[in-house]
Amino acid sequence: MTSTLPSSFSSAETTPDAAPRPVSLRIRKRLDAAGIPYLANDNISHHLLDGELDQLEIEVAGKVRELLRSLVIDIDNDHNTEETAERVARMYLHEVFKGRYHHQPKIASFPNVKKLDEIYTVGPITVRSACSHHLVPILGNCWIGIKPGARVIGLSKFTRVADWVFSRPHIQEEAVMILADEIERLCEPQGLAILVKAQHYCMKWRGVKEPQTSMVNSVVRGDFRRDPSLKAEFFELVKQQNALLTT
Numbered sequence: 001m002t003s004t005l006p007s008s009f010s011s012a013e014t015t016p017d018a019a020p021r022p023v024s025l026r027i028r029k030r031l032d033a034a035g036i037p038y039l040a041n042d043n044i045s046h047h048l049l050d051g052e053l054d055q056l057e058i059e060v061a062g063k064v065r066e067l068l069r070s071l072v073i074d075i076d077n078d079h080n081t082e083e084t085a086e087r088v089a090r091m092y093l094h095e096v097f098k099g100r101y102h103h104q105p106k107i108a109s110f111p112n113v114k115k116l117d118e119i120y121t122v123g124p125i126t127v128r129s130a131c132s133h134h135l136v137p138i139l140g141n142c143w144i145g146i147k148p149g150a151r152v153i154g155l156s157k158f159t160r161v162a163d164w165v166f167s168r169p170h171i172q173e174e175a176v177m178i179l180a181d182e183i184e185r186l187c188e189p190q191g192l193a194i195l196v197k198a199q200h201y202c203m204k205w206r207g208v209k210e211p212q213t214s215m216v217n218s219v220v221r222g223d224f225r226r227d228p229s230l231k232a233e234f235f236e237l238v239k240q241q242n243a244l245l246t247t
C-alpha cells in the first residue's frame with residue numbers, strides 16, 4: 001500500500017524518541033503502550049510529563065492556525081484573528097477542556113462522625129461543557145442529592161468537582177455518570193442522585209436550530225435507587241429549589 005500522507009507528516013511519525021516531533025504523538029504512543037484510554041471525556045493529567053502541557057499549547061496553536069488558513073481567513077493581515085490560534089489553544093487546554101489535562105481540584109473529605117443520614121440536595125450548580133460531536137457549548141444546571149455515608153465533603157466541593165468533570169468534550173449521559181463516579185469516590189454516600197438539565201448549542205445554533213429544547217437526565221444510585229420514596233423526595237427537593245429560582 002502506498003502512503004498518501006504528506007512527507008512532513010510521515011517523517012514526524014518515524015522520528016526517533018529524542019527528536020522533536022509532535023508532543024501529542026509522543027503522549028498518544030505512551031498511552032497506547034500502557035493501554036490507557038484517552039477518549040474525549042477522559043482525564044489524562046496523570047500521564048503528562050513536566051512541560052508537556054506547555055508543548056501541547058504550542059502544538060495546538062499551530063494546528064488552529066492551520067485550521068484558520070484552511071478556512072481561508074487571512075490571519076496575517078486580519079487584526080481580529082491574528083492571535084486567535086493562541087487564544088483557542090489556551091482556552092481548550094486550560095479552560096473549557098481543563099478537565100482532561102488538569103488534575104482534579106484538591107477536595108478534602110471528613111469522616112461522618114455524627115453519623116448524618118438525612119438526605120440533602122445541592123443545586124443548581126452551573127455546568128459548562130461542549131458536545132463531543134461538534135465541540136460547541138452545552139450549558140445547564142445540575143442538582144446533586146446525597147444520603148451521607150462514610151465521609152462528607154463541603155458543599156462548594158460539589159461545584160468544583162462538577163466543573164472539573166464537565167470541562168471536557170462530552171455527551172450529557174456520560175458526563176452525569178462520570179460525575180456520579182467521582183462523587184462516590186470522594187464521599188462514599190449511602191445514596192447519590194444527580195439531575196442535569198442542559199441546553200445544547202449544536203441544537204440551538206446549528207442543525208435543527210431549536211432554541212428552547214433542553215435535555216434532562218439523571219442518575220440514581222444506592223438508597224435512591226432502592227427506595228422509590230427517597231428518589232421521589234430528591235426530585236421534589238429539586239423542584240422546590242427550582243421554584244425558588246423563579247420567584
Ligand SMILES: [Zn+2]
Binds near residue numbers: 134135203
Ligand atoms: Zn453536538
